[in-house]
Amino acid sequence: EAGVVQSPRYKIIEKKQPVAFWCNPISGHNTLYWYRQNLGQGPELLIRYENEEAVDDSQLPKDRFSAERLKGVDSTLKIQPAELGDSAVYLCASSPSPGGFYEQYFGPGTRLTVT
Amino acid sequence: DQQVKQNSPSLSVQEGRISILNCDYTNSMFDYFLWYKKYPAEGPTFLISISSIKDKNEDGRFTVFLNKSAKHLSLHIVPSQPGDSAVYFCAASGTGANNLFFGTGTRLTVIP
Numbered sequence A: 001e002a003g004v005v006q007s008p009r010y011k012i013i014e015k016k017q018p019v020a021f022w023c024n025p026i027s028g029h030n031t032l033y034w035y036r037q038n039l040g041q042g043p044e045l046l047i048r049y050e051n052e053e054a055v056d057d058s059q060l061p062k063d064r065f066s067a068e069r070l071k072g073v074d075s076t077l078k079i080q081p082a083e084l085g086d087s088a089v090y091l092c093a094s095s096p097s098p099g100g101f102y103e104q105y106f107g108p109g110t111r112l113t114v115t
Numbered sequence B: 001d002q003q004v005k006q007n008s009p010s011l012s013v014q015e016g017r018i019s020i021l022n023c024d025y026t027n028s029m030f031d032y033f034l035w036y037k038k039y040p041a042e043g044p045t046f047l048i049s050i051s052s053i054k055d056k057n058e059d060g061r062f063t064v065f066l067n068k069s070a071k072h073l074s075l076h077i078v079p080s081q082p083g084d085s086a087v088y089f090c091a092a093s094g095t096g097a098n099n100l101f102f103g104t105g106t107r108l109t110v111i112p
Helices: none
Strands: A005-007 A010-013 A019-024 A031-037 A044-050 A053-056 A065-068 A075-079 A088-095 A110-114 B010-014 B019-025 B030-038 B045-051 B056-059 B062-067 B072-077 B086-094 B106-111
Touching: A005 A088, A010 A019, A019 A031, A019 A088, A019 A110, A031 A075, A044 A065, A044 A075, A075 A088, B010 B019, B019 B030, B019 B086, B019 B106, B030 B062, B045 B056, B045 B062, B045 B072, B072 B086
Parallel strands: A010 A110, B010 B106
Antiparallel strands: A005 A019, A019 A075, A031 A044, A031 A088, A044 A053, A065 A075, A088 A110, B019 B072, B030 B045, B030 B086, B056 B062, B062 B072, B086 B106
């Protein structure tokens, strides 16, 4: 079974430029998460989707970040415009069902460097 | 405010010995706890979990212990192997919520 797929793996952009990350979750997983991991820190949740609905986006900086999950499968996370402080690893994860205690399966992440 | 804390950023252990990684949490509403392992340039991989109704869960060489009164959990790896060298993250979740709160990680190095 294929795992969570993310692209690109690495991205270097100049500040004020836009950037987008793509995630394809494990087949059949209804719940999708985007996390940001700063250097030396643990992952921090940005947004959680149940199917195509964003059920928790309280930690998403909405002035510059946006996300979508069309048809409840793939998801895209966008930053516009990027700032120096956005340099981090952006992780996508998925789990089988909403609620309950299912472990989350992570993709390899996209390492963003903003110069 | 960090709700899940891993106070040891690094740990070195000889191959064959026991590795003990510790984690503390502050939110008494947390009732499900997980450990993830992360290799460089990869995403975290689920390792083992424990529900608050238990105080121990074992899976092969890995055992997680939960002390609810102390809001403390630990991961024991016995015997430690060089392939266990990675960053280990503790994570916690509350009832009815699927959001995980992660600690800052402990880098384990197993010396051959």
